[in-house]
Amino acid sequence: KPNYPKPDGKLTFDRLSSVFVSNTVHEENQPSHLKLTDPSIPVEVNLPKWDEPAQRYCPAGVYEIMENNDGSKRFQINAANCVHCKTCDIKDPSQNINWVTPEGGGGPNYPNM
Numbered sequence: 001k002p003n004y005p006k007p008d009g010k011l012t013f014d015r016l017s018s019v020f021v022s023n024t025v026h027e028e029n030q031p032s033h034l035k036l037t038d039p040s041i042p043v044e045v046n047l048p049k050w051d052e053p054a055q056r057y058c059p060a061g062v063y064e065i066m067e068n069n070d071g072s073k074r075f076q077i078n079a080a081n082c083v084h085c086k087t088c089d090i091k092d093p094s095q096n097i098n099w100v101t102p103e104g105g106g107g108p109n110y111p112n113m
């Protein structure tokens, strides 16, 4: 497993702090714009084969593997944090994630770019 030093908050930053400065906003209660072709693949294929790489390659920490009360695993998508880089659409080893345009013009807002 990678063993990186923790972010120091001066030169290096954690992912959720970086999402915060991107001013990412999505409308509440909109359908997820991150679609799975087969919802079982993250836990049944990607997790045992590759330790579900979406947990690591997404720069916004959108994808998490969570544990249920009975010890089983589930794939959680925190779509509201997505910064629209589309890495998941390209990099998912099972080609199971489809990024679609979110409703309402939501997403990151970089006012100085």
Ligand code: SF4
Binding pocket: 034, 057, 058, 059, 060, 061, 062, 081, 082, 083, 084, 085, 086, 087, 088, 089, 099
């Ligand atoms: S588009 Fe980028 S930020 Fe959004 S979920 Fe995919 S990898 Fe994460």
